[in-house]
Amino acid sequence: MLEVRDLHAYYGKSHILQGVSFHVGGGEIVSLLGRNGAGRSTTVKTIMGEVPPSGTILFKGARIDGLPPHHVARRGVGYVPEDRDIFPGLTVRENLLLGQKSARAAGRWSLDDVFALFPMLRERADTPGGVLSGGEQQMLSICRTLMGDPDLVMVDEPTEGLAPALVTRVRDLLKTIAQRGVAILLIEQKLTIALEISDRLYVMGHGRIVFDGSAQALLANDAVRREWLEV
Numbered sequence: 001m002l003e004v005r006d007l008h009a010y011y012g013k014s015h016i017l018q019g020v021s022f023h024v025g026g027g028e029i030v031s032l033l034g035r036n037g038a039g040r041s042t043t044v045k046t047i048m049g050e051v052p053p054s055g056t057i058l059f060k061g062a063r064i065d066g067l068p069p070h071h072v073a074r075r076g077v078g079y080v081p082e083d084r085d086i087f088p089g090l091t092v093r094e095n096l097l098l099g100q101k102s103a104r105a106a107g108r109w110s111l112d113d114v115f116a117l118f119p120m121l122r123e124r125a126d127t128p129g130g131v132l133s134g135g136e137q138q139m140l141s142i143c144r145t146l147m148g149d150p151d152l153v154m155v156d157e158p159t160e161g162l163a164p165a166l167v168t169r170v171r172d173l174l175k176t177i178a179q180r181g182v183a184i185l186l187i188e189q190k191l192t193i194a195l196e197i198s199d200r201l202y203v204m205g206h207g208r209i210v211f212d213g214s215a216q217a218l219l220a221n222d223a224v225r226r227e228w229l230e231v
Helices: 040-048 069-074 092-098 111-117 119-123 134-146 164-179 191-197 215-220 222-228
Strands: 002-011 014-024 029-033 053-059 077-080 152-156 183-187 200-205 208-213
Touching (some): 002 040, 014 029, 014 040, 014 183, 014 208, 029 040, 029 191, 040 053, 040 183, 077 134, 111 134, 119 134, 164 183, 164 191, 200 222, 215 222
Parallel strands (some): 029 183, 077 152
Antiparallel strands (some): 002 053
């Protein structure tokens, strides 16, 4: 589905990504872990076309490195940024409809699907997005991305700042998304969530991949956890 080879990226003269390589298969949940500043968010922004890349990014066998974000999205890549990036002046319904790739083509996700998953969004369908709580805005951001019928969703820190009950809802939503055949690249600080739902995990440190493997392999690797994850 997604294959990243020898990816480099820069902010000015700062060399942020230093030869990152990994892959995500169809329907997989793959987590990208690491401390703040490791390069995880820069990785997904580079894949999405927001940061100029050097290297190769393949999506469904075709190169997307260097394409502008709207072209990457049309290829079937969805992106839920850390800041949620909803339109505060638009209603919940309007935010969701803006996520549709085409008003004519039926995708895997409809308004009814989204409202069934989150009755709260149905109840607040005509409420401006800006008055929702942080957790509600996170749900809205994820569901708006689903309305574009992506084959891969990249989700950056979806549980950051959420109450435990909403963290559980996000976890369950990600599992539901994968069950519908959508691959997920998850950027997550909460190791317990990533270990629970991921098919595979990568750990980043100083702009490089320093571990890849299963949840069981990461749990068994005390040295990697101490050096690259634990505070």
